[in-house]
Amino acid sequence: MRYLPHSAHERSEMLGVIGAADIEALFSAVPKSAFKSFELALPSHQPEFRVEAYMRTLAGKNHAAGDGPFFVGAGAYRHHVPATVDHLIQRSEWLTAYTPYQPEISQGTLQMLFEFQTQVARITGMEVANASLYDGSTATAEAVLMARRLTKRNRIVLSGGLHPHYRDVVRAYLKDDPDLVCLASSPEGQGDLLSQIDSGTAAIVVQTPDFYGHLRDLKSAAEAAHAQGALLIVVITEIVSLGLLEAPGALGADIVVAEGQSIGNALNFGGPYLGLMATRREFIRQMPGRLCGETVDADGVRGFVLTLSTREQHIRREKATSNICTNSGLCALAFSIHMALLGESGFVRLARLNHANAVKLARMLGTVPGIELLNKTFFNEMTIRLPVPAAPVVEMLAQAGVLAGVPVSRLEPGNAEVENLLVLAATELTTHADIEMLAECLHAAIGEDGQ
Amino acid sequence: MSMNTQGRPTGTGSAGAAATGSALLPNEPLLFEIGDTDHSGVDLPDVDLDVSFLGGFERQTPLDLAGLTEPEAMRHYVRLSRLNHSIDSGMYPLGSCTMKHNPRLNEKIARLPGFSDIHPLQPISTVQGALELMNQLSHWLLTLTNTAAVALSPKAGAHGELLGMMAIKAAQEAAGQAHRTVVLVPESAHGTNPATAAFLGYTVKPVPAKADGTVDVEAVKAALSSEVAAIMLTNPNTCGLFEPQVIEIAQAVHDAGAFFYCDGANFNAIMGVVRPGDLGIDAMHINLHKTFSTPHGGGGPGAGPVVLSEALAPFAPVPFVRRAGSGLELVEHVEGSALGRVTAFHGQMGMYVRAFTYMLSHGGDGLAQAAEDAVLNANYVKARLDHIFSVPFPDYPTMHEALFDDSFLRDTGVSTLDFAKALIDEGFHPMTMYFPLVVHGAMLIEPTESESKQTLDRFCDVMAELAQDATNGNKERFTAAPMRAPRRRLDETRAARQPVLTWEKPNRLPKAAE
Numbered sequence: 012m013r014y015l016p017h018s019a020h021e022r023s024e025m026l027g028v029i030g031a032a033d034i035e036a037l038f039s040a041v042p043k044s045a046f047k048s049f050e051l052a053l054p055s056h057q058p059e060f061r062v063e064a065y066m067r068t069l070a071g072k073n074h075a076a077g078d079g080p081f082f083v084g085a086g087a088y089r090h091h092v093p094a095t096v097d098h099l100i101q102r103s104e105w106l107t108a109y110t111p112y113q114p115e116i117s118q119g120t121l122q123m124l125f126e127f128q129t130q131v132a133r134i135t136g137m138e139v140a141n142a143s144l145y146d147g148s149t150a151t152a153e154a155v156l157m158a159r160r161l162t163k164r165n166r167i168v169l170s171g172g173l174h175p176h177y178r179d180v181v182r183a184y185l186k187d188d189p190d191l192v193c194l195a196s197s198p199e200g201q202g203d204l205l206s207q208i209d210s211g212t213a214a215i216v217v218q219t220p221d222f223y224g225h226l227r228d229l230k231s232a233a234e235a236a237h238a239q240g241a242l243l244i245v246v247i248t249e250i251v252s253l254g255l256l257e258a259p260g261a262l263g264a265d266i267v268v269a270e271g272q273s274i275g276n277a278l279n280f281g282g283p284y285l286g287l288m289a290t291r292r293e294f295i296r297q298m299p300g301r302l303c304g305e306t307v308d309a310d311g312v313r314g315f316v317l318t319l320s321t322r323e324q325h326i327r328r329e330k331a332t333s334n335i336c337t338n339s340g341l342c343a344l345a346f347s348i349h350m351a352l353l354g355e356s357g358f359v360r361l362a363r364l365n366h367a368n369a370v371k372l373a374r375m376l377g378t379v380p381g382i383e384l385l386n387k388t389f390f391n392e393m394t395i396r397l398p399v400p401a402a403p404v405v406e407m408l409a410q411a412g413v414l415a416g417v418p419v420s421r422l423e424p425g426n427a428e429v430e431n432l433l434v435l436a437a438t439e440l441t442t443h444a445d446i447e448m449l450a451e452c453l454h455a456a457i458g459e460d461g462q
Numbered sequence: 463m464s465m466n467t468q469g470r471p472t473g474t475g476s477a478g479a480a481a482t483g484s485a486l487l488p489n490e491p492l493l494f495e496i497g498d499t500d501h502s503g504v505d506l507p508d509v510d511l512d513v514s515f516l517g518g519f520e521r522q523t524p525l526d527l528a529g530l531t532e533p534e535a536m537r538h539y540v541r542l543s544r545l546n547h548s549i550d551s552g553m554y555p556l557g558s559c560t561m562k563h564n565p566r567l568n569e570k571i572a573r574l575p576g577f578s579d580i581h582p583l584q585p586i587s588t589v590q591g592a593l594e595l596m597n598q599l600s601h602w603l604l605t606l607t608n609t610a611a612v613a614l615s616p617k618a619g620a621h622g623e624l625l626g627m628m629a630i631k632a633a634q635e636a637a638g639q640a641h642r643t644v645v646l647v648p649e650s651a652h653g654t655n656p657a658t659a660a661f662l663g664y665t666v667k668p669v670p671a672k673a674d675g676t677v678d679v680e681a682v683k684a685a686l687s688s689e690v691a692a693i694m695l696t697n698p699n700t701c702g703l704f705e706p707q708v709i710e711i712a713q714a715v716h717d718a719g720a721f722f723y724c725d726g727a728n729f730n731a732i733m734g735v736v737r738p739g740d741l742g743i744d745a746m747h748i749n750l751h752k753t754f755s756t757p758h759g760g761g762g763p764g765a766g767p768v769v770l771s772e773a774l775a776p777f778a779p780v781p782f783v784r785r786a787g788s789g790l791e792l793v794e795h796v797e798g799s800a801l802g803r804v805t806a807f808h809g810q811m812g813m814y815v816r817a818f819t820y821m822l823s824h825g826g827d828g829l830a831q832a833a834e835d836a837v838l839n840a841n842y843v844k845a846r847l848d849h850i851f852s853v854p855f856p857d858y859p860t861m862h863e864a865l866f867d868d869s870f871l872r873d874t875g876v877s878t879l880d881f882a883k884a885l886i887d888e889g890f891h892p893m894t895m896y897f898p899l900v901v902h903g904a905m906l907i908e909p910t911e912s913e914s915k916q917t918l919d920r921f922c923d924v925m926a927e928l929a930q931d932a933t934n935g936n937k938e939r940f941t942a943a944p945m946r947a948p949r950r951r952l953d954e955t956r957a958a959r960q961p962v963l964t965w966e967k968p969n970r971l972p973k974a975a976e
Binding site: 012014015034055101103110113119125132136183256257260279302305333339357360363366369370388409410 | 506527547548570578594618619620631659735736795829830832942951
């Protein structure tokens with residue numbers, strides 16, 4: 012077994028030192044009825060080339076995004092990741108390091124996290140950011156709980172433009188909570204969010220660009236929330252948008268949570284991803300997750316440590332701000348390297364390119380008879396209404412090698428209002444030929460469906 | 463700050479002048495000190511901006527993001543990386559963390575476009591291979607644990623714990639048992655256990671351990687009542703012992719109408735050898751990043767699938783995979799589901815791929831052998847050191863980790879922390895210290911199955927030599943340690959008192975928090 016260093020001889024030598032007759036003796040505390048009391052019906056170990064061949068077969072049964080025109084978004088986006096990023100994150104010292112609890116021998120990870128926090132704070136326009144959370148959806152739930160701790164109020168209002176999965180995660184975290192108000196889906200960008208804010212409201216949660224692609228007015232939302240002493244939580248599922256759109260911090264956001272996958276991280280069928288959280292400096296002691304801070308060592312040399320851990324479970328146990336223990340270290344590293352490679356000029360160009368391709372997509376879709384674009388505003392994603400249910404159309408296009416987007420019904424089943432809606436995204440990887448092919452296929456599919 | 467130009471001392475343990483860093487480990491400036499907003503390491507076309515769909519929301523606030531060209535970035539991150547200890551460079555005897563070898567085949571497979579370049583919401587017909595992988599991974603986890611259902615989606619161990627306890631809560635509410643508001647947690651538990659229970663609104667009631675380090679069945683029975691929702695128990699426990707009466711505990715818990723949540727952090731000791739389902743557990747998370755070799759990545763991403771008993775299976779969250787005709791389907795909605803979903807999409811697919819690749823490489827036989835070797839290694843360390851370091855719970859053989867207390871340091875002026883930091887100077891990562899809380903100055907050592915006898919011997923020799931030196935009064939070697947790491951001891955108090963969490967230009971002095 013290639014991963015196990017001991018020879019049979021060494022094993023018996025070690026048992027001799029221990030003074031045990033056999034390995035079973037070391038398991039003597041295990042009840043007899045439970046120790047090796049079964050046939051393990053699993054295949055035996057295999058050479059590397061066999062495992063690889065088998066896994067390639069499984070991978071080959073999937074249609075990779077790069078195999079053809081691709082317009083799927085809705086919270087996960089296909090962007091180009093520079094080769095340097097993936098090379099660097101596979102270095103042993105990054106990949107196989109533990110959580111940096113021993114700062115003297117973890118300065119690489121810690122300095123990177125400090126740089127990462129700074130990048131996230133600047134992109135979001137907030138004062139501080141943490142060292143990452145699991146993903147955007149769980150970060151949203153954590154933000155909601157944080158807002159309750161900060162305001163000592165309970166009412167939470169989720170905008171109808173919030174990603175349905177994010178809404179569902181908040182629901183699961185706040186199970187059956189009468190103070191959680193989830194507004195109905197708002198595909199047209201409508202909603203009466205602001206009228207829902209009252210003096211018992213802890214926070215309103217607004218996503219922008221929202222699930223349907225609309226850009227939301229954060230400034231009015233912040234003003235309305237603050238007028239009642241409530242907080243504004245801003246959710247961003249496409250972080251590239253902030254290369255082009257105003258920073259939520261500049262518009263009055265109190266907590267910004269985001270999915271950071273778009274920068275440095277592959278689609279990976281939904282995970283691992285990267286939860287970002289940024290907030291005001293005065294709120295840090297209620298912020299969940301790890302924080303990295305600057306300090307000096309015994310020689311006065313600058314160094315970094317995980318800090319404010321009195322918020323965390325391993326110190327506070329049942330009084331912790333969250334039970335969270337891990338962050339998304341390696342995904343944060345990939346994000347940070349990619350962002351360093353982009354720099355300000357690259358990030359802005361990337362965002363503009365995304366938007367430009369989305370504008371081309373919108374204009375082209377506008378030429379397909381029967382298709383209605385619901386957005387007056389968007390960044391790189393938009394919603395169209397088809398004359399027929401969207402899911403079968405998407406399936407038909409997939410058979411033709413075109414991944415056309417996400418039928419809203421997949422996330423909101425049983426809601427007749429959204430049955431014909433399709434959410435599509437364009438990124439820097441979208442080509443003119445892709446867009447033309449999509450338009451042709453949609454045209455054909457809608458026609459065939461008896462328009 | 464000044465660059466430290468002193469070289470490494472040549473002798474071991476010389477408690478002389480500070481000598482951090484070396485010619486090969488320069489102090490690396492921050493990204494913001496070497497890059498600027500004009501530099502970029504990507505070539506992207508500059509396109510004209512059409513503002514007709516932007517609604518006047520264009521960015522006005524400067525990003526102020528430093529950029530690096532590709533060669534500069536390469537050097538920055540390679541240099542930074544060299545300031546890290548890692549499994550590939552040395553042992554991590556970290557109890558409760560299972561820092562084992564991370565096979566590179568797993569990384570290669572996870573990067574196949576058929577796994578890495580697929581979108582969670584593309585049509586199900588185009589991701590049948592992914593669903594098959596999830597299905598097979600589930601099969602392996604169920605077989606190894608002898609349980610009824612598995613929820614793959616939790617993002618990490620603590621997230622899995624949360625989900626498992628949510629399922630317990632949902633099951634009890636469904637059975638009209640919502641008045642059960644107490645969760646029993648042994649004093650030796652991981653911090654996440656009480657944090658999770660409290661997160662869900664439960665009152666945490668500690669259960670004392672017996673003098674032998676195991677949970678007292680009688681104390682559990684005494685603590686059980688119609689108010690108790692569950693017990694959260696780690697097995698093997700955090701003292702490295704298999705709970706010998708775990709079956710009786712499970713029985714008592716079930717008889718009282720409560721559930722048995724098992725913290726699976728220590729599954730590496732028993733995989734393929736003992737099936738937790740046979741012990742009567744109702745829910746257990748499995749850390750794929752511990753037991754199944756997915757890399758820790760400097761603190762995540764992890765993955766924490768949860769196996770569930772027959773009684774809890776109906777309360778599993780979405781999504782899950784099931785057979786449908788000749789193919790597989792992904793169930794993303796269940797009408798009236800008590801739990802719904804705990805994360806967007808389908809969990810940590812990238813970790814599923816790595817863990818499953820590891821399982822296939824090892825096979826059922828290899829996993830059992832790995833568990834046995836992990837236990838062998840811990841007992842070997844214990845046997846080699848127990849004449850120097852005292853073992854607080856000598857009644858049972860240890861499982862995959864060896865626990866010592868700090869009584870050998872009495873009157874030396876050296877703390878457990880000092881002792882652990884001295885290990886750094888010898889090339890080892892410190893062991894887990896001061897945990898479990900039930901042992902004074904605890905040192906918890908988990909070698910894992912990945913370490914060779916040669917490495918274990920060297921580790922034990924170093925431990926013995928350090929202990930000797932501490933008792934001989936060479937205090938400074940410990941209190942000044944580490945001396946040969948990229949940094950000396952860092953001032954954590956200062957970091958917490960005046961938090962500086964982001965970089966500011968030197969002329970804009972950072973403000974202290976609060």
